[in-house]
Amino acid sequence: MSEVTPGLEVQHEPASDGFTWEPYTSGRGAVLRVRDTSCCGVYDLASEGGQYLILRKDGKEGYEETARGVHANAVAAYIALVQKHLQTHKGASLSDTAGDSSPQ
Numbered sequence: 001m002s003e004v005t006p007g008l009e010v011q012h013e014p015a016s017d018g019f020t021w022e023p024y025t026s027g028r029g030a031v032l033r034v035r036d037t038s039c040c041g042v043y044d045l046a047s048e049g050g051q052y053l054i055l056r057k058d059g060k061e062g063y064e065e066t067a068r069g070v071h072a073n074a075v076a077a078y079i080a081l082v083q084k085h086l087q088t089h090k091g092a093s094l095s096d097t098a099g100d101s102s103p104q
């Protein structure tokens, strides 16, 4: 159980998902509400002032947003992103999520 595979690195490829990510800045005078959080907490589907957007950590201290706009558009983008994320689990150990048995 101590095998290490060289070259198998966790990669963040922001340019490969087909979405344009921009730095998220709060303070637009609207309340940000997180509506859903993806597997592993990678993405958040949020609403802000009647608009919807997707947030992700920028790898530092802040967040990036994409697909800001109407609900249907943001949800479609969110689903696409989450599905891509789920593909990264294929062949990987799921033991880190074994304890999560949410009824939903």
Ligand SMILES: [Zn+2]
Residues within 6 Å of the ligand: 039, 040, 041, 085, 086, 089
């Ligand atoms: Zn995940």
